[in-house]
Amino acid sequence: MVAEQWDMVSFECGTVAVVTRQNQLARVCFEISQDAAVEAVRRYCPDAERVSQGYPQTVLSQLAEFFQGTRDEFELALCNESLSAFAIKTHEELMKVPLGAVISYGELWLYPVIGL
Numbered sequence: 001m002v003a004e005q006w007d008m009v010s011f012e013c014g015t016v017a018v019v020t021r022q023n024q025l026a027r028v029c030f031e032i033s034q035d036a037a038v039e040a041v042r043r044y045c046p047d048a049e050r051v052s053q054g055y056p057q058t059v060l061s062q063l064a065e066f067f068q069g070t071r072d073e074f075e076l077a078l079c080n081e082s083l084s085a086f087a088i089k090t091h092e093e094l095m096k097v098p099l100g101a102v103i104s105y106g107e108l109w110l111y112p113v114i115g116l
Helices: 034-044 055-067 085-094 105-114
Strands: 004-011 014-021 024-031
Touching (some): 004 055, 014 034, 014 055, 024 034, 024 055
Antiparallel strands (some): 014 024
């Protein structure tokens, strides 16, 4: 089994926990509190080890820059190995939505057709 690592940070909007696997982002948990974030990681990735250095900190650093308004693109490798074909296609379509745009999942599937 591949070792998973995780860490978390709190922002004004809540706590974000990230789980990585082989220097790829595997899961992001947005929660209202640190306790809820820990619980989410333990529920979805029970064998993940919390670390204070490594790829989780790279992810959290980029998220912090995003929330501070200094980053609008992420330079992260994503772990797709456990995603369904639907989830991968959804991610591909979400990448086409302009930063700051609000779109529903229904609109997302029409996005290529209506050209938002």
